[in-house]
Amino acid sequence: MPLPNKLKMKRNYHTHHHLCGHATGNAEEYIKEAIKQRFDTLGFSDHAPNYRVNDFGVRMRETDLPDYLKDINKAKQKYAGKIKIYTGLEVEYFDDHEEYYQNLHEKLDYMIHGQHYISMTNSMNDLISGFALTKPAQILKYVEYLEKAMSSGHFAMLAHPDLYMCGYKNFDETAKIVAHRICKMASELGVILEFNANGYRRGISKTPQGELQPYPRLEFWEIAKSYNCKTIFNSDCHAPEILYDRIVKKAEDVYLKLELNDVGKVDFE
Template sequence: MPADYHTHTPLCKHAEGEPEEFIAAAIAAGVSEYGISDHAPAHVDGFDDWRMDFAELDDYMQWIDRAKSAAEGKIPVRIGLECDWISGHESWIDTLAEFTSWDYLIGSVHYLSDWDFDNPAWLEKWAKTDVEDAWDRYWKTYAKMADSGMFDIMGHADLIKKFGYKPTGDLRRYYEPAVDAIASSGCAIELNTAGWHKPCAEAYPEPDFLDLAFSAGIPLVISSDSHHPSEVARDFDRAITWAREAGYTETVLFDQRQRSFEPLPEAS
């Protein structure tokens, strides 16, 4: 199985499980490498209730050390962060990047201004929102994040669809500028299987985006976005089928922010 690099810890306040349980699940799933990339601290502590505070980064490193100890040479453990791109606070990413020698950083957009649009707590706001405007703002923000060159992996590209709200018409009008920006930046994207278990019932990103990404030469990782040991490598067989249908034959590995590649298994 491909490496699973997008996984969380209880420090984000909405995940469960001990490091030893996550490692056991990764070994049982047969992933080539296991990466830990919890929600990074924001520029101020208490920014929201679904991430660690800056002072907890030391606890995060201890959690990772426990995971590495549990792996006992059976599987490589890589360390990363899922960093939020928050307008006006982009320089904060540099502070996070310098905290330790990360293997990779994931860039994600969860916020439009002060609205964390994928948070179920604010679901009712979608019914009062101009969906086309929200999508336009989201994809412009996503492209700007790619242009920054700060990240190794672009997280769950079309997360904006999580609750099933989509504009009418050909959505490639949103995808194409973002794909161009990602390709120019040299970032990889992830095929994130968590979307199959959200209201949109579709992995992130959808096949049209994946096709465009492959045509643009954008590298790929497959990720579970697991918040519980039972979710590690969830739906990877299905994701491999999607990736191969788009044309991918390999996925990316990261070590100290340097890349290598591994063959994508045949779909089972």
């Protein structure tokens, strides 16, 4: 008999920061909350600057990156011995960005992949929101981005891999194909898939499968389970006080009931 999964948060690798423009709190404020919640590890992964994506309010500017790193480093020193702190960013996968990823790696402990945009033509000029994919061709393009991201080897984990269901809503044959492709490759490459608690803050909408949050979609996670994919549970909090609040706890209960192949702790040294 496998031991019952005892994860009760204790750590989070998907934490934002006020510099992205739609979150509140600096590194120290998140760390204080994490210590209060008896966490042993906190990883920062705010939205990475990208000079080729002009979406102010969604991500920090390139000129903000040094402040971000300084803010985390200062807190790292101050709280050394009390909690393990990692410096990361949440980053999109785009073709021809190799130098950009190399530059980021030099500054960070890890990168978490989050595909908030795709382009049907693999260009940077006609990006569409990953939250608003409605056509089968669009979610089939989305999975291409995720496959490239996984094969690139740059990312420690995939944030909200089921984000494509946000606009698509119907877990139909194409949605199933997308889920199978993501989970098959994740399982082959040992890439960790994130069950994202923040999806439970995004409201409920009508889908052919019932009134549901946009993600996580349990149909996706049942498929992930069938491939025995490595998984992790993250808060994706955009304010310190909701690092581990009622909504995250509710999401954690759903995650635990699924009995996925939870990796628990990830070390980045």
